Amino acid sequence: MWLLVSVPIYVLLALHLLMPMRWMSALMGFLAPLVAPWTKWHQRAKANLQLAMPELTAAEQKRILRAMWVNLGRNVGEYPYIRTIVKGGSKDAGIALTGGDAMREMQQHGGFVICGHFANWEMLGIAFAQHDIPVSVIYRPFNNPLANHLLNRRAQIAEHAFPKGAPSARAIVETPRKKRILIINADQKLREGKKIAFFGREVPTPVSYIKAALKHDFPIYMARVKRGKASACFVEIKRLDYTSIIKANPNKDPIIAIATAINAIFESWVRECPEQWLWLHRRWKI
Numbered sequence: 001m002w003l004l005v006s007v008p009i010y011v012l013l014a015l016h017l018l019m020p021m022r023w024m025s026a027l028m029g030f031l032a033p034l035v036a037p038w039t040k041w042h043q044r045a046k047a048n049l050q051l052a053m054p055e056l057t058a059a060e061q062k063r064i065l066r067a068m069w070v071n072l073g074r075n076v077g078e079y080p081y082i083r084t085i086v087k088g089g090s091k092d093a094g095i096a097l098t099g100g101d102a103m104r105e106m107q108q109h110g111g112f113v114i115c116g117h118f119a120n121w122e123m124l125g126i127a128f129a130q131h132d133i134p135v136s137v138i139y140r141p142f143n144n145p146l147a148n149h150l151l152n153r154r155a156q157i158a159e160h161a162f163p164k165g166a167p168s169a170r171a172i173v174e175t176p177r178k179k180r181i182l183i184i185n186a187d188q189k190l191r192e193g194k195k196i197a198f199f200g201r202e203v204p205t206p207v208s209y210i211k212a213a214l215k216h217d218f219p220i221y222m223a224r225v226k227r228g229k230a231s232a233c234f235v236e237i238k239r240l241d242y243t244s245i246i247k248a249n250p251n252k253d254p255i256i257a258i259a260t261a262i263n264a265i266f267e268s269w270v271r272e273c274p275e276q277w278l279w280l281h282r283r284w285k286i
Helices: 002-015 021-038 040-052 058-086 100-109 122-130 145-150 166-178 208-216 242-248 254-272
Strands: 095-098 111-115 136-139 160-163 181-185 194-198 201-205 220-227 233-239
Touching (some): 100 233, 122 181
């Protein structure tokens, strides 16, 4: 079974040797919305979208979901080229960066970089690699060991890669002490954490990195990726002024106040470009 599931991945990696990234990205972006509506993932994405943004018309929902699959298909098509993009060998994947000052700050002091599954989220780590700034990442291992072996390109561009669980928990604790940069995707399904509002409904939200940041007066940065035309991406990084958030909420637990502000930022980003967010996870119980 593992081998059967891995075959398409082998085919994808083989194809990337035969065509430039812009062709592969376009091909997968074309195929994904043709196949995806027949899967359970599409129904889950549709239910999530209806729950979060019920004001949308059926036509708007359909447009957003189709565009989401195009984006996700492009992500899949671009994934095999990560090493090439890092080395600047692909002119098809231009990365425009807003937040160079923030990145230089992190080189000196470290920081938690909080991001979500927007556009091609892999481009965030690539942007750091292109500027020779070492970062650590947290990742979720696949159950399929063959897929893990094939899909390890993200880990290879990071200084350290920590699987979810005890290793990632230790990484969060150690990051401020070692003044590292740790990228955390904090917008999707989570079993643990505090219940924080997201699109008007409370969902389990990670807060361990907030506790570590407050304990060590360690900076938190918000980052997102936006997709432009084809494979062009825009990376935005900005420091979160959590001291001001705490002062503005004197009667609220500081951890809850910061987590609430971060979820509000995520929500604003989703509303701005709903077609570029990954709607597939069970972020709400439905």
